[in-house]
Amino acid sequence: MATPAQLESLKQALSYDRPPLCSGAISPSPEGLYLYYGKKNPRFIDFASATPVDLDLLTAACDTATFGRGNDDVYDESYRKAVKMDASNFSVQLDLAGSGLMTTIEDQLLQGEAEKMRIRAELYKLNVYNEGSFFKAHRDTPRGTDMLGSLVITYPTSHEGGELALRHKDREWKFDASSLTVTQPSPSLAYVAFYSDIEHEVLEVTSGRRVTITYNLYLVDPASRPGVSAITPNLKSTSNLQTTLHGLLKSPEFLPDGGILGFGLAHLYPVTFETELREMANYLKGEDAHVYRACRELQLQPSLQVIYSEGDRYGVMMDRIVRDPDYDYEGGYSYEDTLIGELGGVSVNKIQDAAIERSPWVSNGEDEGAFITWISPFNGKNQLQDVSMAYGNEVSVGYIYCSPCIIARIAAASDRI
Ligand SMILES: O=C(O)CCC(=O)C(=O)O
Numbered sequence: 001m002a003t004p005a006q007l008e009s010l011k012q013a014l015s016y017d018r019p020p021l022c023s024g025a026i027s028p029s030p031e032g033l034y035l036y037y038g039k040k041n042p043r044f045i046d047f048a049s050a051t052p053v054d055l056d057l058l059t060a061a062c063d064t065a066t067f068g069r070g071n072d073d074v075y076d077e078s079y080r081k082a083v084k085m086d087a088s089n090f091s092v093q094l095d096l097a098g099s100g101l102m103t104t105i106e107d108q109l110l111q112g113e114a115e116k117m118r119i120r121a122e123l124y125k126l127n128v129y130n131e132g133s134f135f136k137a138h139r140d141t142p143r144g145t146d147m148l149g150s151l152v153i154t155y156p157t158s159h160e161g162g163e164l165a166l167r168h169k170d171r172e173w174k175f176d177a178s179s180l181t182v183t184q185p186s187p188s189l190a191y192v193a194f195y196s197d198i199e200h201e202v203l204e205v206t207s208g209r210r211v212t213i214t215y216n217l218y219l220v221d222p223a224s225r226p227g228v229s230a231i232t233p234n235l236k237s238t239s240n241l242q243t244t245l246h247g248l249l250k251s252p253e254f255l256p257d258g259g260i261l262g263f264g265l266a267h268l269y270p271v272t273f274e275t276e277l278r279e280m281a282n283y284l285k286g287e288d289a290h291v292y293r294a295c296r297e298l299q300l301q302p303s304l305q306v307i308y309s310e311g312d313r314y315g316v317m318m319d320r321i322v323r324d325p326d327y328d329y330e331g332g333y334s335y336e337d338t339l340i341g342e343l344g345g346v347s348v349n350k351i352q353d354a355a356i357e358r359s360p361w362v363s364n365g366e367d368e369g370a371f372i373t374w375i376s377p378f379n380g381k382n383q384l385q386d387v388s389m390a391y392g393n394e395v396s397v398g399y400i401y402c403s404p405c406i407i408a409r410i411a412a413a414s415d416r417i
């Protein structure tokens, strides 16, 4: 066993203070503030000098903004009150790459294994929030395992309210694009980029108008794009977690007979039944990337695992995402029995104070089980039911957020020294 003091030192070392977002203002070239929109009667706005009439015409050309609830696209003004335009109906002249913005976002959001990746921004929508408009708290719909985040760019139209509030774990950040652009010396754009699983909300616009364009941010492996070379930022400083864990590994009193460390993840990740957990190491965000890297640097061969079962205390750990297996429910078998008996799953504890001997599958002799020493709490969002929900009767919807855990196997003290 690890002593409470040892576990506490590891938990303390997990503290991570990099926010899951980056924001600021950019002063683009004059064309960066131009917007062309509409197909039949195209129009033009220069946001350096947009008039109320310009914004009325833009509003009139937009559609009411729907949002995704489960597998449905719904319109509900109590949840999202705004108007929007799809990317196929407008064109912006902003040169994202040339403005240096993508490099800044990459430096902030790519960590761990993802440092060797680049970010591709795909224009998604234009939104207009007139007085009284808002968009209640949501997470952006996962659109691929390579989807990393979202970028919101706000034009410098004068307005009050309409702050973007972002929440992760127990923290909240409020981004007020209006007061930021007003204080810039030349007409500017305000930007905020964040991981797409971060909950965010557009607060009510109390006066004026707020106009944004949004981009979906995808990870791109430069190795798969010939001719594009990657510059890996030199962020390889040894983390506090790595130092603390290294110290503990050197101590013969820390897990003397070896054991399994578990780290619940802080972020959610888009998956399908086909997603390989092994590949997800490349997509880890923020503190999750940081934990994975510390374990890998210490040769602990970290792996991503999912734990199935609805129970609060015990579940079945798998190294892959599994489709709901066929099982003989009538004959008294559960899908957990099938995962253990046929698909190589192992019974584990989901919380620290659940003795593995009490696991239903260990106590009935079905499985030996494995006890996990949890360093950060396991987030139960990765159960089979959650994964299958995205399918329903429309398979093409495809992706759903799940949160696996990072597992590190610690050898016995005699084998470590
Ligand atoms: O317009 C904004 O500030 C954010 C919009 C948003 O969150 C979304 O479109 O998902």
Ligand SMILES: [Fe+2]
Pocket: 138, 139, 140, 150, 200
């Ligand atoms: Fe959003």
